[in-house]
Amino acid sequence: MYIYKSSQIKEADKWAEEQGMTAFTLMELSGVGLFNAIKQDLDIHKHHFTIIAGKGNNGGDGIVLARYLQIAGVRCTLFFPLGLPVSAASKAHFDYYSSLGFSVSTNLPDQSGSILVDSLLGIGVKLPLRENIQHVMDWMNRQVAMKVAIDLPTGAASDDGDCDKHAFKADRTYSLHGYKPSRFLFPAASLYGETKVVEIGLPHTSNWKVRSALDVAKSLTYSGRNTHKGTFGHGLLIAGTKDMPGSAALAASGAVSCGAGKLTVQTEKEAVPIIASHVPEAMYQINPHIELDHSFDAIAAGCGRPSNDKMETLIEELLAQSKPVILDAGALYPRSYAKKKCPIIVTPHPGEFSRMTGKEIVYVQRTRLEAASAYAVENNVTVVLKGEYTVTAFADGSGYVNVTGNDGLSKGGSGDVLTGLILALVLRNKNIKEAVADAVYLHGYCADKWKEAYPAQTMRPSYISQIIAEAANEILKET
Numbered sequence: 430m431y432i433y434k435s436s437q438i439k440e441a442d443k444w445a446e447e448q449g450m451t452a453f454t455l456m457e458l459s460g461v462g463l464f465n466a467i468k469q470d471l472d473i474h475k476h477h478f479t480i481i482a483g484k485g486n487n488g489g490d491g492i493v494l495a496r497y498l499q500i501a502g503v504r505c506t507l508f509f510p511l512g513l514p515v516s517a518a519s520k521a522h523f524d525y526y527s528s529l530g531f532s533v534s535t536n537l538p539d540q541s542g543s544i545l546v547d548s549l550l551g552i553g554v555k556l557p558l559r560e561n562i563q564h565v566m567d568w569m570n571r572q573v574a575m576k577v578a579i580d581l582p583t584g585a586a587s588d589d590g591d592c593d594k595h596a597f598k599a600d601r602t603y604s605l606h607g608y609k610p611s612r613f614l615f616p617a618a619s620l621y622g623e624t625k626v627v628e629i630g631l632p633h634t635s636n637w638k639v640r641s642a643l644d645v646a647k648s649l650t651y652s653g654r655n656t657h658k659g660t661f662g663h664g665l666l667i668a669g670t671k672d673m674p675g676s677a678a679l680a681a682s683g684a685v686s687c688g689a690g691k692l693t694v695q696t697e698k699e700a701v702p703i704i705a706s707h708v709p710e711a712m713y714q715i716n717p718h719i720e721l722d723h724s725f726d727a728i729a730a731g732c733g734r735p736s737n738d739k740m741e742t743l744i745e746e747l748l749a750q751s752k753p754v755i756l757d758a759g760a761l762y763p764r765s766y767a768k769k770k771c772p773i774i775v776t777p778h779p780g781e782f783s784r785m786t787g788k789e790i791v792y793v794q795r796t797r798l799e800a801a802s803a804y805a806v807e808n809n810v811t812v813v814l815k816g817e818y819t820v821t822a823f824a825d826g827s828g829y830v831n832v833t834g835n836d837g838l839s840k841g842g843s844g845d846v847l848t849g850l851i852l853a854l855v856l857r858n859k860n861i862k863e864a865v866a867d868a869v870y871l872h873g874y875c876a877d878k879w880k881e882a883y884p885a886q887t888m889r890p891s892y893i894s895q896i897i898a899e900a901a902n903e904i905l906k907e908t
């Protein structure tokens with residue numbers, strides 16, 4: 430499923446219009462798409478729909494939906510509390526609706542029918558909401574009804590996580606043509622409820638997508654014949670100290686459980702027996718340097734490591750060699766990647782990303798897609814910005830939003846395991862973009878498997894590696 434900013438939707442509409450697909454027709458397709466999606470999800474004849482429409486095109490979608498409901502014999506009333514439509518396409522649909530003898534009102538009813546549809550504002554919203562809309566939203570939020578938003582909940586921004594405090598709190602949202610970025614950005618994301626995308630017949634042009642099980646299955650099925658441990662790559666993990674051996678153990682377990690052919694852990698001497706007791710598959714290296722002619726196929730660095738001069742020296746050596754490098758935790762610091770010779774993947778949480786970019790955490794969180802993408806393009810790296818709806822942004826401007834995972838992952842050590850998973854999949858898959866996005870998906874999916882059976886807070890990062898096998902099976906079954 431694709432993700433579109435408001436400017437991209439406007440461009441798509443403009444392009445369609447130039448090809449002869451009028452705004453009136455697109456509105457018709459939106460309305461009929463909404464009707465079919467709602468009919469599939471709900472027993473519409475058991476309900477009474479109250480549709481609250483605005484003066485723009487989002488309101489127009491509500492008018493078309495109302496017409497299809499009326500024609501199907503479903504109880505439906507249409508209200509324009511802000512006044513009658515002003516946009517040309519909406520006006521034309523309003524006239525057609527009225528010509529069929531269906532009535533409308535400009536006053537709000539005493540109470541809503543069992544389904545309340547928010548068709549007030551869509552991607553044309555400018556925050557904050559005007560006072561007259563705030564009153565309407567307060568009335569809508571007070572109603573006892575199933576609350577359905579068209580395109581996006583009124584009062585949520587489209588492209589960032591901003592929202593008005595009177596915004597509509599939807600139980601479900603039907604987004605047209607694609608998700609809007611705010612679906613994945615807080616606080617706006619919490620207004621959407623369950624969200625479905627309604628296709629309206631426009632071709633897809635966005636290079637931002639939600640990663641799906643279908644995409645990930647490809648990575649999981651690759652095996653081959655006549656293979657040996659070298660086939661699936663030799664990874665180097667630079668992680669852990671004598672005080673923090675656990676991070677290295679978690680990352681190393683993640684890597685070997687996810688298919689790394691061979692793994693060497695570069696760590697402090699005292700940490701070796703502790704890590705080895707958890708990961709007997711790994712080999713160890715104490716010398717804290719990387720030779721230019723090393724034999725590793727990919728390198729991950731930083732888990733359980735402080736960011737200090739020793740780390741910076743190592744990173745300089747890493748940037749001079751040519752194999753893919755994954756930088757996490759102690760390896761994440763503001764630096765230029767301009768002179769690098771290798772593919773780089775950085776995996777910051779919002780605090781680390783704020784440290785790397787000098788941007789406030791609040792800003793980073795509200796603009797995660799944009800902020801990660803800008804950094805990825807500027808520095809020619811892949812960014813995995815962790816958190817709910819992890820964002821993976823690539824140097825070519827494309828990216829993925831991840832929808833697996835839950836609060837069970839909000840624990841020290843989860844990120845270390847993710848680094849191990851990314852290392853393993855980068856070793857196995859020549860396509861680094863796929864490898865990184867799949868590791869993020871799988872990591873979250875394991876947590877979701879745990880939460881299906883047990884309370885999320887009982888999840889431990891170390892369990893992820895144990896769940897991978899079952900999670901991989903489930904993903905393959907889903908596709």
Ligand SMILES: NC(=O)C1=CN([C@@H]2O[C@H](COP(=O)(O)OP(=O)(O)OC[C@H]3O[C@@H](n4cnc5c(N)ncnc54)[C@H](O)[C@@H]3O)[C@@H](O)[C@H]2O)[C@H](O)CC1
Nearest residue numbers: 455456485486487550551552553554555557558559580605
């Ligand atoms: N390709 C598609 O996905 C299509 C989607 N459609 C729908 O069209 C809307 C966008 O329509 P637009 O007319 O551009 O904007 P809105 O309906 O969101 O509203 C604009 C309207 O609202 C006023 N306004 C904005 N902010 C505020 C505010 N804070 N307070 C008060 N009033 C405000 C603004 O001045 C305008 O008058 C999209 O979301 C879909 O639902 C098309 O139907 C088909 C193609």
Ligand SMILES: [K+]
Nearest residue numbers: 547550581583
């Ligand atoms: K809306």
